Amino acid sequence: DQQVKQNSPSLSVQEGRISILNCDYTNSMFDYFLWYKKYPAEGPTFLISISSIKDKNEDGRFTVFLNKSAKHLSLHIVPSQPGDSAVYFCAANYNQGGKLIFGQGTELSVKP
Amino acid sequence: DADVTQTPRNRITKTGKRIMLECSQTKGHDRMYWYRQDPGLGLRLIYYSFDVKDINKGEISDGYSVSRQAQAKFSLSLESAIPNQTALYFCATSDPSGQITDTQYFGPGTRLTVL
16 A cells, blocks of 8 residues: 555656646655655655645745645745756655655656 | 765676675664665665664565664675566665654665566
8 A cells, every 4th residue: 555655657847947746645644754856876865854743845946835634745846957857756754753655756857 | 975885786686596785874874774666666665774783674575684784784685586676776874863854865776687
């Protein structure tokens, strides 16, 4: 049973426009959510996170929104740049348990 | 130098062979993890260790074993490799007292092919 789902395997966006990556979860116990970015031939790198006590967290061009009632989070990238082309994974955990549950990933392609 | 290193980076082996993947870290973190990545399935946790004396099974531990030789070293073994263990394997570390809770730092990965 996939507790964290990214239903869009891929997304293509024009440079300068907004990229919106979505993630849904089923476990209401999750209290911390993270986004990771992965380039080919590299390991995932941490991008941004949000605690369940917040509904928004912003870091430069990246903003994560959390809608607890819908069990949904999204990552907004504005403006999108070609260097943002990568696979993005959302992940969740609870009670600082250390274990992360990952979604399947969404491959973002930003075209010049 | 990379904080989390994995060896080998690529490995091709045959069914039935024993394989060991090694992970070393210089971050000083107590917690270490092994994941595998398969297309369309994301990253799935194989084993994790919260300190040298602590080893726990993850979501998909069957067919795998681990050894935590020191705080800095965490090895993953496939006792008898089979083709469906062909995947990309990642090691990760985390610090529960870190500024950003549960952020995990990943190595570059090992691409394993079992023929």
